[in-house]
Structure formats: structure tokens, C-alpha cells
Amino acid sequence: MSATPHPAPVPPSGASAGTPVPAPEPPRLVVRTTRLDPLPGELTALVDLLPDERPLTWVRRGDGIVGWGEALRLDTYGPGRFADADAAWRAALARAVVRDEVRLPGSGPVAFGTFAFDDGGTGEAFDGSSPQGSLVVPRVVVGRRGDVTWMTTIAVDGTLEAPGDAGLAATARTPVHDPGRVTLTDGAVGARDWPAVVAEGVARIQAGELEKVVLARDVVATTERPVDPRWLLRRLAARYESCWTFSVAGMIGATPELLLRSEKGLVTSRVLAGTIRREPGMSDDDALLHAAHLARSSKDLEEHEFAVASVARSLAPFCSSMNVPDTPFVLHLPNVMHLASDVTAVLDPATRSSSLSLAAALHPSAAVCGTPTVAARDLIREIEGMDRSRYAGPVGWVGADGDGEWGIALRSAELADDPHHLRLFAGCGIVAASDPEAELAESEAKLVPMRWALGV
Structure with missing residues (x-):
């Protein structure tokens, strides 16, 4: 999404070539979470809401969160990819304006993430050209936990308006197609x-x-x-x-293995x-x-x-x-x-x-x-x-309080x-x-x- 403000990639931790250039200040996120009418009970109810072909997904037994659009993306590199992502996420939250009327795991501001299995090394073979960690903050998140359903909207320097059920119903969805042969x-x-x-x-x-x-x-x-x-x-x-069905930054699957839930x-x-x-x-x-x-x-x-x-x-x-x-x-x-x-x-x-x-x-x-x-x-x-x-690397989401799956x-x-x-x-x-x-x-x-x- 070329119109989306993106901060510069987070530089690798411990970079030694010259004086490290500080990452620019992230844009100000304005976050609003409100309750929605309950979704149908089907296992695919959340996935069926996804409007385009760049979905963000973390769903199990019909519960979880899905997202679309991109308000902010934080790419990180090398051995410090996790610590750099954590620091960049905290920095973005420090400037955010948040109104969360649901207060359940996955409500409020969330970032979907995926990380490479290996750090790519730090020697000559590591040129820093390809990120090995990504946190993606969507513009819209819909979540369900038990009998509670919610929508979170995340805008850059926007307002705390919440479109609610009407906004969800008005979301344009492109037709889903099979891959053919x-x-x-x-x-x-x-x-x-x-x-x-x-x-x-x-x-x-x-x-x-x-x-x-x-x-x-x-x-x-x-x-x-x-x-x-x-x-x-x-x-x-x-x-x-x-299993946990996921889709983040080009990685898609259904994993039976939970690295951690905090x-x-x-x-x-x-x-x-x-x-x-x-x-x-x-x-x-x-x-x-x-x-x-x-x-x-x-x-x-x-x-x-x-x-x-x-x-x-x-x-x-x-x-x-x-x-x-x-x-x-x-x-x-x-x-x-x-x-x-x-x-x-x-x-x-x-x-x-x-x-x-x-x-x-x-x-x-x-x-x-x-x-x-x-x-x-x-x-x-x-x-x-x-x-x-990013096969066999961590994939999931993190919330504003640091908890996540x-x-x-x-x-x-x-x-x-x-x-x-x-x-x-x-x-x-x-x-x-x-x-x-x-x-x-x-x-x-x-x-x-x-x-x-x-x-x-």
C-alpha cells in the first residue's frame, strides 16, 4: 500500500558500520475498539470477513483475530530482530491514542508478526537487504473470543470514530477464487x-x-x-x-504447535x-x-x-x-x-x-x-x-500490554x-x-x- 506511511526499517542491533542512524519516529496511531453483534458460529466466520488477498489471520476453533490493510509495518534484521521489533512496537504504542471498550486479549492495538528461522548471520553473507522479522499493524481488526465479537480500527493521525457493524457490513470484499490446477x-x-x-x-x-x-x-x-x-x-x-490457522506477510498455514501464549x-x-x-x-x-x-x-x-x-x-x-x-x-x-x-x-x-x-x-x-x-x-x-x-520461525501476534500468542x-x-x-x-x-x-x-x-x- 504505497499510500501507507512506513517508518524506515529498524536497523540491525549492534550495527558497526559508521554511526548508527536512529530510526525515525513512528506515525501516531489512533486506535478504537468497539463491540460488534455476534458472528455466525461457523469455524470460518472470521476468515470469511477478509476483504482482499493480503489477509492477516490468527484463528483457532473459530476464535481469534483477523485483519486487513496496513497502518504500520516494522521490519527488522539479524540476531536482534526480536528485540528490535519489541522496542519498535513499544515506541509506536508510546505515541498511540487508544480507546478500547472491550479489553480482551486481542482487542486494542495489535501487531501480527512473523520471523525468520535463522538470523542470516552477521558476516559478509548478511547484507541486510531482506528483513528477517516483520510486525504488521492492520487498519482493521475483527476478533472473537467466546460470545464477544469486536472491531478495532487503527488510523494514522486520525480520529477515534468507530464504524461498528455498519462499517463492517459496508466493507467491500473481492470474490474468493480457487487456485485451479x-x-x-x-x-x-x-x-x-x-x-x-x-x-x-x-x-x-x-x-x-x-x-x-x-x-x-x-x-x-x-x-x-x-x-x-x-x-x-x-x-x-x-x-x-x-490448529492455529495463520497468515502474516506471505506465510500461511495451520500450525499444531504453540510456541507460547502469554x-x-x-x-x-x-x-x-x-x-x-x-x-x-x-x-x-x-x-x-x-x-x-x-x-x-x-x-x-x-x-x-x-x-x-x-x-x-x-x-x-x-x-x-x-x-x-x-x-x-x-x-x-x-x-x-x-x-x-x-x-x-x-x-x-x-x-x-x-x-x-x-x-x-x-x-x-x-x-x-x-x-x-x-x-x-x-x-x-x-x-x-x-x-x-520464515518456515519454523515464530508467527502470531502481540498486543499493547505485551501479551500475545x-x-x-x-x-x-x-x-x-x-x-x-x-x-x-x-x-x-x-x-x-x-x-x-x-x-x-x-x-x-x-x-x-x-x-x-x-x-x-
């Missing part, structure tokens, strides 16, 4: 070659270099018609209702690691047998233990108490079953930690990187053979500049007992949600 081709590493990458990871683990590494692959989808993200979002929100001093993180495929047409009895097998699998339990320990270790400095389950439960999804644990903690108010700072501390967890973190990340850079971009961008795709192309991603946790061909099959299962959303 879709073809899938190999990404950076072909399906035939990927088991060799996994085998190399297993060999490094068995040699004692590390304990676990998460390796990913991509598939390229080419569509007959330009991709309309709203088509994909509606299908994902309806079929994967227990709400009124309580922090929750849903950790997934250890997966088994759910075959099409599998009966409930067969699904229970497979779930029991997963719950007893030493390989999957080992992978899960690494992931839970990594989250607990990262949260500990920010929390006064924590509850870590002794054993995981099995999360059933239409395409796979996961070992899952919900870690909960009480935030220490003395740390003054926002959800963004917690996301920075948690990322990358063992569930998407490995153990030890540095060794796993180095191995990913060495052998994975692709640019993850951040998932991990899994079961996802990245929209290309060419609207006829997407990159679909899937990754698998590799430990010493991993079988490369079985991991390839697991990656195919994890590609199912986005393939299904495209109609493949």
Missing part, C-alpha cells in the same frame, strides 16, 4: 535425495557431535490461477480446527515432537492402536524429551514457577498424531518480559532445531541444502512474489535411531495440510 515439483533437495541428507544427520549424531537435529525439505507448488490466500485459510480453518502473567507452551502418520480411512480403533505405539516408541519419546527440556530450560529465567508434565499425551490430527506436552509457567513480573521477548528466548527450540542448539543449527546450515526463510510456522507455505508459486515445507526430528526412509514418509504426511488446502 496445481502441480508439485521438488524443491531445493529432491525427495529421492533427501533420505541421504537424513542419513548424514544420523551419522553425525551417532558420532557424538549432537543428540538431535531437525531437518526440513520443501516442495514447490505451481498454480493455474493466482493464489488467493483466503481460499487456503478457509479450508485450513475448517479442517484443522484444533496472558495476564500465565505462560503456556505446547511442545510437539514425535510423530506417526495417520493413514487415510483409518478407523478409530486403528488410530488408538497407532497412538499407543507412538506413546511407547523409545525413538519418539527420546525426541520429545529433548524438545520439552529445551522449552523448560529457556523459560526458567523468566518465570517464578513452572509445571512440566511427566509424560506426553497423543494429539490426534487428520493427517498425523504427535506426542504433545503443555508446559505452563507463572511469569516473574520483575522481568517485565513481553511475549516477543519470550519468543526470542524460546526460539529455536529443540522441536524445530535440535540439541544442542548451536551444533544442530550449524549442521542444518551445512547439510539441509535449502533456505528455510506465538506459534511455530509449521504445516505452512510461503507465497512467492509470483502469485502462481508457493513453497511448501515439512521437517522431521532426527535422532540416533531414525530411519531415513521413514522420515521421508513422515515429511510427506506433514505436507498433507497445505497440499489439501490447495486441492491436491
Whole structure:
């Protein structure tokens, strides 16, 4: 939106070339939140409101927030991308005029965010040309939590007028269209070659270099018609209702993994690691047998233990108490079953930690990187053979009080500049007992949600 005032990108933290130039003062945001009449009860009621093809979305079981338009965008770079985004968001809020008549999580000023998995490095290879973090403040947000529905309007140097239900009804919506015929081709590493990458990871683990590494692959989808993200979002929100359906800055998907929720001093993180495929047409009895097998699998339990320990270790400095389950439960999804644990903690108010700072501390967890973190990340850079971009990075939203929800961008795709192309991603946790061909099959299962959303 060329007419939208955009501040200059936030410079990388610790920039050393010359005297750092301070970021310009952000525009003054004027924010008004009012209640709306209840929406229909359908799972897709929020997604169905989206008026154009640049949607902002965070929805689960029909609740959540969606947004459109762009009042402000804050792009950040390098290792300091989270801290810089947090500081820029606080600076924007310091000048904002806010009237929030709802006062629920997600009302008032909110920013949708997405961050790259890796920081891109700080040496010669890092030229600062592409942002690795983005916070997008929409012009309009509609939210629902239980039986309360609201609208937030965000203007730049505007007034506190609220259009309410009449304004929502008058919003012009372009027709939603399907992608037409879709073809899938190999990404950076072909399906035939990927088991060799996994085998190399297993060999490094068995040699004692590390304990676990998460390796990913991509598939390229080419569509007959330009991709309309709203088509994909509606299908994902309806079929994967227990996941968090998201769309931010070109990343779209339905993630089962909640990196963290920070709400009124309580922090929750849903950790997934250890997966088994759910075959099409599998009966409930067969699904229970497979779930029991997963719950007893030493390989999957080992992978899960690494992931839970990594989250607990990262949260500990920010929390006064924590509850870590002794054993995981099995999360059933239409395409796979996961070992899952919900870690909960009480935030220490003395740390003054926002959800963004917690996301920075948690990322990358063992569930998407490995153990030890540095060794796993180095191995990913060495052998994975692709640019993850924002796949497996934090995605979600942050509110005015710093609370928010951040998932991990899994079961996802990245929209290309060419609207006829997407990159679909899937990754698998590799430990010493991993079988490369079985991991390839697991990656195919994890590609199912986005393939299904495209109609493949």
C-alpha cells in the first residue's frame, strides 16, 4: 500500500558500520475498539470477513483475530530482530491514542508478526537487504473470543470514530477464487535425495557431535490461477480446527504447535515432537492402536524429551514457577498424531518480559532445531541444502500490554512474489535411531495440510 506511511526499517542491533542512524519516529496511531453483534458460529466466520488477498489471520476453533490493510509495518534484521521489533512496537504504542471498550486479549492495538528461522548471520553473507522479522499493524481488526465479537480500527493521525457493524457490513470484499490446477515439483533437495541428507544427520549424531537435529525439505507448488490466500485459510480453518490457522506477510498455514501464549502473567507452551502418520480411512480403533505405539516408541519419546527440556530450560529465567508434565499425551490430527506436552509457567513480573521477548528466548527450540542448539543449527546450515526463510520461525501476534500468542510456522507455505508459486515445507526430528526412509514418509504426511488446502 504505497499510500501507507512506513517508518524506515529498524536497523540491525549492534550495527558497526559508521554511526548508527536512529530510526525515525513512528506515525501516531489512533486506535478504537468497539463491540460488534455476534458472528455466525461457523469455524470460518472470521476468515470469511477478509476483504482482499493480503489477509492477516490468527484463528483457532473459530476464535481469534483477523485483519486487513496496513497502518504500520516494522521490519527488522539479524540476531536482534526480536528485540528490535519489541522496542519498535513499544515506541509506536508510546505515541498511540487508544480507546478500547472491550479489553480482551486481542482487542486494542495489535501487531501480527512473523520471523525468520535463522538470523542470516552477521558476516559478509548478511547484507541486510531482506528483513528477517516483520510486525504488521492492520487498519482493521475483527476478533472473537467466546460470545464477544469486536472491531478495532487503527488510523494514522486520525480520529477515534468507530464504524461498528455498519462499517463492517459496508466493507467491500473481492470474490474468493480457487487456485485451479496445481502441480508439485521438488524443491531445493529432491525427495529421492533427501533420505541421504537424513542419513548424514544420523551419522553425525551417532558420532557424538549432537543428540538431535531437525531437518526440513520443501516442495514447490505451481498454480493455474493466482493464489488467493483466503481460499487456503478457509479450508485450513475448517479442517484443522484444533490448529492455529495463520497468515502474516506471505506465510500461511495451520500450525499444531504453540510456541507460547502469554496472558495476564500465565505462560503456556505446547511442545510437539514425535510423530506417526495417520493413514487415510483409518478407523478409530486403528488410530488408538497407532497412538499407543507412538506413546511407547523409545525413538519418539527420546525426541520429545529433548524438545520439552529445551522449552523448560529457556523459560526458567523468566518465570517464578513452572509445571512440566511427566509424560506426553497423543494429539490426534487428520493427517498425523504427535506426542504433545503443555508446559505452563507463572511469569516473574520483575522481568517485565513481553511475549516477543519470550519468543526470542524460546526460539529455536529443540522441536524445530535440535540439541544442542548451536551444533544442530550449524549442521542444518551445512547439510539441509535449502533456505528455510520464515518456515519454523515464530508467527502470531502481540498486543499493547505485551501479551500475545506465538506459534511455530509449521504445516505452512510461503507465497512467492509470483502469485502462481508457493513453497511448501515439512521437517522431521532426527535422532540416533531414525530411519531415513521413514522420515521421508513422515515429511510427506506433514505436507498433507497445505497440499489439501490447495486441492491436491
